[in-house]
Amino acid sequence: MPIARRGLVLVLSSPSGAGKTTIARGLLASEPDLSLSVSATTRAPRAGEVDGRDYRFVSRETFAHMVEQDAFLEHAEVHGNRYGTMRSAVESVLARGADVLLDIDWQGANQVRRAMDGDVASVFVLPPSLPELERRLFARAADSEGAIRRRLSNALGEMDHWDEYDYVVVNENAEAALQQVRTILHAERLRRRRRVGLRDFVRQLKG
Amino acid sequence: MPIARRGLVLVLSSPSGAGKTTIARGLLASEPDLSLSVSATTRAPRAGEVDGRDYRFVSRETFAHMVEQDAFLEHAEVHGNRYGTMRSAVESVLARGADVLLDIDWQGANQVRRAMDGDVASVFVLPPSLPELERRLFARAADSEGAIRRRLSNALGEMDHWDEYDYVVVNENAEAALQQVRTILHAERLRRRRRVGLRDFVRQLKG
Numbered sequence: 001m002p003i004a005r006r007g008l009v010l011v012l013s014s015p016s017g018a019g020k021t022t023i024a025r026g027l028l029a030s031e032p033d034l035s036l037s038v039s040a041t042t043r044a045p046r047a048g049e050v051d052g053r054d055y056r057f058v059s060r061e062t063f064a065h066m067v068e069q070d071a072f073l074e075h076a077e078v079h080g081n082r083y084g085t086m087r088s089a090v091e092s093v094l095a096r097g098a099d100v101l102l103d104i105d106w107q108g109a110n111q112v113r114r115a116m117d118g119d120v121a122s123v124f125v126l127p128p129s130l131p132e133l134e135r136r137l138f139a140r141a142a143d144s145e146g147a148i149r150r151r152l153s154n155a156l157g158e159m160d161h162w163d164e165y166d167y168v169v170v171n172e173n174a175e176a177a178l179q180q181v182r183t184i185l186h187a188e189r190l191r192r193r194r195r196v197g198l199r200d201f202v203r204q205l206k207g
Numbered sequence: 208m209p210i211a212r213r214g215l216v217l218v219l220s221s222p223s224g225a226g227k228t229t230i231a232r233g234l235l236a237s238e239p240d241l242s243l244s245v246s247a248t249t250r251a252p253r254a255g256e257v258d259g260r261d262y263r264f265v266s267r268e269t270f271a272h273m274v275e276q277d278a279f280l281e282h283a284e285v286h287g288n289r290y291g292t293m294r295s296a297v298e299s300v301l302a303r304g305a306d307v308l309l310d311i312d313w314q315g316a317n318q319v320r321r322a323m324d325g326d327v328a329s330v331f332v333l334p335p336s337l338p339e340l341e342r343r344l345f346a347r348a349a350d351s352e353g354a355i356r357r358r359l360s361n362a363l364g365e366m367d368h369w370d371e372y373d374y375v376v377v378n379e380n381a382e383a384a385l386q387q388v389r390t391i392l393h394a395e396r397l398r399r400r401r402r403v404g405l406r407d408f409v410r411q412l413k414g
Binding site (some may be wrong): 168191 | 331
């Protein structure tokens with residue numbers, strides 16, 4: 001009989017170009033008990049997006065009210081739209097013993113740590129070298145060189161937050177980095193304090 | 208270039224019969240960067256045992272002096288002989304970035320946690336069921352039934368200390384349990400605070 005566990009919040013951050021998104025996709029594809037939570041946003045739905053599945057689409061007034069009610073683990077404004085991770089959405093996943101992946105920046109990570117009283121596992125992904133980071137940023141997009149330079153400069157600033165995280169993974173190779181994050185996830189699931197069914201298990205064991 | 212790391216102390220405990228020794232052997236055989244530290248003992252060397260390799264053999268006077276000097280992370284008396292894990296032996300392994308496995312009971316684990324200011328990763332191994340624990344204890348030795356009963360009763364008492372550990376592994380199957388402990392070891396190696404070379408790595412990264 002499996003031992004009941006409380007799910008965990010896995011926070012994954014990195015400077016842009018370090019390969020976090022590839023790792024997040026790989027994790028979600030290979031870990032059935034790990035999912036994203038549906039975020040709330042003030043931006044308009046795009047074609048094909050379904051309310052409650054892709055996002056919870058809300059007005060600016062509703063969003064502001066939710067912030068006041070402490071309904072978010074973290075929230076941010078990006079290009080004039082507000083996005084937030086809903087506490088209720090995350091809690092319902094954790095309560096059924098599954099894990100939530102939060103793909104957020106260091107500012108969001110700080111908010112989540114505070115909101116969860118530190119009960120998260122946080123991983124920071126670093127690129128293996130500066131030339132490789134430049135290569136990835138240039139390879140990625142049809143952006144102007146100026147835009148890429150700005151992205152690189154931002155990435156270098158974001159990098160300074162590596163020492164706020166529980167774990168650091170250097171992404172030299174996408175498959176190896178994915179495996180390292182998976183190892184962290186699997187070990188964190190074995191933490192005693194998350195295995196809430198252990199007390200009953202030991203009681204039964206002792207007869 | 209590998210990032211310099213500080214080694215970790217992996218504490219493995221379990222009630223007798225839960226399979227801890229098999230797991231410890233499997234780990235040591237498969238993890239070149241993990242080793243036992245040489246303990247000090249007051250018992251006489253047996254045939255073939257080499258001082259400084261198998262144990263550091265010391266007099267009772269020397270042992271008592273070492274205790275006074277706080278030379279041990281933990282020590283205990285077993286069948287009239289004293290055994291102790293030497294702080295210096297463990298520290299020298301950690302300093303070269305390798306890990307130390309301590310196969311000790313919950314009392315030793317408590318001493319080590321205090322001596323290391325909590326900087327250990329501790330794993331408690333549980334048997335899958337009471338009948339299986341009995342089967343393993345009976346299968347093991349040519350001991351009298353009375354001796355086995357005493358061992359079982361001790362095991363049930365030791366089991367109550369599961370909730371002092373960072374991780375709990377249920378040993379349903381030796382290979383799976385070994386893999387779980389290995390996962391914990393690999394994840395703990397990725398902890399930011401143990402990767403002491405990260406600060407230099409990020410400095411170089413930023414150019």
